Amino acid sequence: MRIQYTEFVANPALRGTTTNLPAHIAQVLIAQGSAIALPRAPRGSAEWLAERLEESASFNPPAPAPVVTWTIGGGNDAGRPAIHAACSNANCAVNFRFDGPPKSDAKNVGADRVVFTHSCGLHAPEKVPAHVVEKYTAAYGNGMFPLTADEANVITFSFSKGDSGRHRDIDHGGGLKTNLAGEVGNPFGRG
Numbered sequence: 001m002r003i004q005y006t007e008f009v010a011n012p013a014l015r016g017t018t019t020n021l022p023a024h025i026a027q028v029l030i031a032q033g034s035a036i037a038l039p040r041a042p043r044g045s046a047e048w049l050a051e052r053l054e055e056s057a058s059f060n061p062p063a064p065a066p067v068v069t070w071t072i073g074g075g076n077d078a079g080r081p082a083i084h085a086a087c088s089n090a091n092c093a094v095n096f097r098f099d100g101p102p103k104s105d106a107k108n109v110g111a112d113r114v115v116f117t118h119s120c121g122l123h124a125p126e127k128v129p130a131h132v133v134e135k136y137t138a139a140y141g142n143g144m145f146p147l148t149a150d151e152a153n154v155i156t157f158s159f160s161k162g163d164s165g166r167h168r169d170i171d172h173g174g175g176l177k178t179n180l181a182g183e184v185g186n187p188f189g190r191g
């Protein structure tokens with residue numbers, strides 16, 4: 001609520017100045033005679049918008065800037081090291097975990113390009129700090145880790161030739177397929 005302090009306000013420095021206060025505080029000052037209410041700017045005008053922003057800022061103080069904590073821990077996948085990150089804002093519920101190669105190349109995003117993206121508000125994504133990349137690179141070593149049971153299964157599955165004696169066709173997700181008549185089929189395999 002926009003008010004202007006009168007000559008009766010206790011602090012002489014405030015006399016004649018205007019401010020925006022939560023209504024319950026402004027009303028006390030007005031009742032005391034320390035301030036008068038100011039008319040609102042015409043609804044929808046730029047001044048009106050500015051007043052609304054000022055007003056909401058007065059009762060919604062901005063949340064503290066989030067702090068991302070980076071750690072390197074053993075993963076539960078065959079003891080591989082992994083980069084973990086957590087935001088100080090509890091509502092930033094990102095379970096961040098990266099266990100890829102330390103260095104990026106043409107095919108892979110490496111630890112040097114890892115970015116933490118906040119879900120707690122309009123905060124810039126945060127790059128993994130250089131000292132964390134260094135630590136991770138050391139922990140990663142030559143990258144020779146035992147496979148997990150799942151990974152071993154996938155490899156066994158893709159190398160198996162089965163009864164046909166041929167490897168499975170691998171669907172690389174090339175989009176819509178046509179049948180022999182040149183008709184476009186349902187990419188999900190039905191119809």
Ligand SMILES: [Zn+2]
Binds near residue numbers: 066088089120121123
């Ligand atoms: Zn966050």
